[in-house]
Amino acid sequence: MTKIIYVTSDGASTTVDAEDGSNVMQTALDNNVPGIIGQCGGGMICATCHVYVPPEFADLLGPVGTEENDMLEVVTTGRRPNSRLSCQITIKPELNGLTVNIPESQY
């Protein structure tokens, strides 16, 4: 199990024991974490699982793919250099302690 910490825009924090091989979006839905909608189930269609990730995890997450990049262009809360779609972050042991910040709105 890998610990993932979700922090909403009002500062509320939820820590979840995530299943390796799942992803940060699905883990949020499975654990009723507020603020991540994940309307398309990870198909990179909806852009409603936007999160901000800390820079120190950037290397572990790998680069933003072309499709993810296109979808990040249409997120409703401002894209930043550390913006990611949480459906594209696969849970693995190295991500233990990853804190993702959830934007105010996904829609």
Next chain:
Amino acid sequence: MSTLSQEAPQASNVPVADWFDHTFLYDDPLKISQRMRQEGHEIMYIPMFHMHFTCSTALGRAIWNDPKNWCNLRGEIPLTKAIGPNLMFKRGEEHAKERAAIMPSLRPKTVQEAWEPVFRRHAAELIDKLIEHGPGVDLNEHFAVPYAARNLAAIAGLNEVPWQDVAKWSHAFIKAAQNQLDDPSLWPPAEEARNGVDAAIDVATPRLKANPDASMLSSLVNGPSQIPLDVIRGSIRLGVAGAMNEPQHAILHGLWALERHPEQKARLLKDPTLFPQAFAEVMRWLPPITAVPREAMNPVTVHGIDFKPGQIVVVQISGANRDPKEFEDPDTFNILRKPRPDFSFGGGEHLCAGIWITRATVQIAWKMLYERLEGLRVIEPEHTPWFGFVYRGIEKLPVTWDAVRAA
């Protein structure tokens, strides 16, 4: 829906909607949810369908967000009988692969760069024709249908066939897809539509291999992986079935809803930045697709209800979109409502792939119609006829206007 054969289709402890009879099939399905709420239930079992219906967004979302335990229907249903096997009834990696093969044509960037100019051109040409017809013209027949069909033919990549054929095929698919009562006259037109689409694919494919474009068929035949012909046919048939009815009806539903709410119409026309919100609210309030089912694959408990494999829950979309636990004052049409995720495009891995296309086509149509036709309004909106059960919409919308503005 009567072809399902599981032995125990009803989950225990779910109340039976013994009041449901065939008259509901010809009426507004929102009435099912209203009746359920009156009786204090968020989910009920409907014996005629061997299915549960829910009007709860939370329950629907719990199911749609759980792809490990819930899938699209596995038995033969009218939709699969109408259009044949397609990605909508696949799951996991198989589904993701087929979906990825068409998505380059449907992503927001492609919509903006490749499709919006096409939609604007189609709308401009059709509005010129509306003006020739003059006030009193039926906006469904002379705008919504040809606009949606021409856009669809372009997006699918079927340029060699007249839009009238695409419209005819799409209507045949939709009629057969909701043929729960197994009317035998509805299957042959669907077969003709399958053959028509397949033949159009054969004609278009060499052109698209020589000159790739942004269309779905081009993405399928020129993509990085080899896609089998039966998969190509399934994906394009699904596109033809699904991508016409929704924008056609959403355009009409929006004009109708705005006509019924003149203050909001005036506000929208004064402030066009509200169009995206207006679109979201029209889709919530008057969704063109009113029912989306899921089938349990494993024993699973949702909201305290134990479901067995094979048991089915239909999210009654129009009802769930008016869930008072989710939407404040849910029966009120309010374009100033902050958009929230609703069920109008489905959800989970089967979220409608055309969501960005539809957002664009519908808003472009509204904006251009209101811009060119000054004082555009629906004639007698209180008498507008509605049709359909699963796919429900306006089929005739006479409009008038005061003056024509230059293009």
